Amino acid sequence: KAGVTQTPRYLIKTRGQQVTLSCSPISGHRSVSWYQQTPGQGLQFLFEYFSETQRNKGNFPGRFSGRQFSNSRSEMNVSTLELGDSALYLCASSLGTSGWGTQYFGPGTRLLVL
Amino acid sequence: GESVGLHLPTLSVQEGDNSIINCAYSNSASDYFIWYKQESGKGPQFIIDIRSNMDKRQGQRVTVLLNKTVKHLSLQIAATQPGDSAVYFCAENMGGGADGLTFGKGTHLIIQP
Numbered sequence: 017k018a019g020v021t022q023t024p025r026y027l028i029k030t031r032g033q034q035v036t037l038s039c040s041p042i043s044g045h046r047s048v049s050w051y052q053q054t055p056g057q058g059l060q061f062l063f064e065y066f067s068e069t070q071r072n073k074g075n076f077p078g079r080f081s082g083r084q085f086s087n088s089r090s091e092m093n094v095s096t097l098e099l100g101d102s103a104l105y106l107c108a109s110s111l112g113t114s115g116w117g118t119q120y121f122g123p124g125t126r127l128l129v130l
Numbered sequence: 131g132e133s134v135g136l137h138l139p140t141l142s143v144q145e146g147d148n149s150i151i152n153c154a155y156s157n158s159a160s161d162y163f164i165w166y167k168q169e170s171g172k173g174p175q176f177i178i179d180i181r182s183n184m185d186k187r188q189g190q191r192v193t194v195l196l197n198k199t200v201k202h203l204s205l206q207i208a209a210t211q212p213g214d215s216a217v218y219f220c221a222e223n224m225g226g227g228a229d230g231l232t233f234g235k236g237t238h239l240i241i242q243p
Contacts, residue, residue: 020173061230061231062230121166123171
């Protein structure tokens with residue numbers, strides 16, 4: 017079974033631009049969560065989608081948004097990029113039908129904001 | 131604030147020895163814990179998990195221990211191998227729901243030949 021895939025793997029943007037990242041979950045997984053990883057703050061939860069609905073949200077500004085499609089694929093968008101948005105963005109999928117579902121991570125998208 | 135933390139940022143062990151990585155959590159409502167391994171340039175890889183109704187769980191060469199009294203979690207790796215070199219994160223999930231995982235800062239495990 018194929019793992020979680022994320023595209024693109026690397027991205028360079030400038031301040032003020034916006035970016036869209038994509039995540040394809042493991043087949044059969046309905047929950048997709050997004051995390052931001054930086055050296056200073058570590059891994060931080062952004063939001064989680066299940067059946068095309070945002071089910072939970074972390075403590076990030078409204079510039080960070082996401083959506084999920086009927087095939088469970090998910091995208092996250094960051095608008096008006098700031099230098100501090102440079103990070104590794106990780107997507108994780110799980111079955112999502114209960115709170116005990118193990119989350120499996122993709123390789124991440126490394127975003128550099130100049 | 132409530133968070134999951136790790137006692138040591140770096141742990142160096144001899145190849146073949148057992149490794150013990152510790153984690154402290156502060157939220158008594160946490161009921162699900164996971165250990166992840168992250169190698170350079172890769173996303174976190176699931177190692178083992180444990181629910182709060184258990185004290186111990188074993189996998190292949192790994193054991194997770196949960197002490198709810200002192201809110202402590204540990205990962206034991208038997209016969210450490212060079213491929214075990216990575217950053218190890220503990221993560222917690224609160225309430226058994228769909229909440230995102232809260233991660234600790236990570237411990238870098240270094241294997242000495």
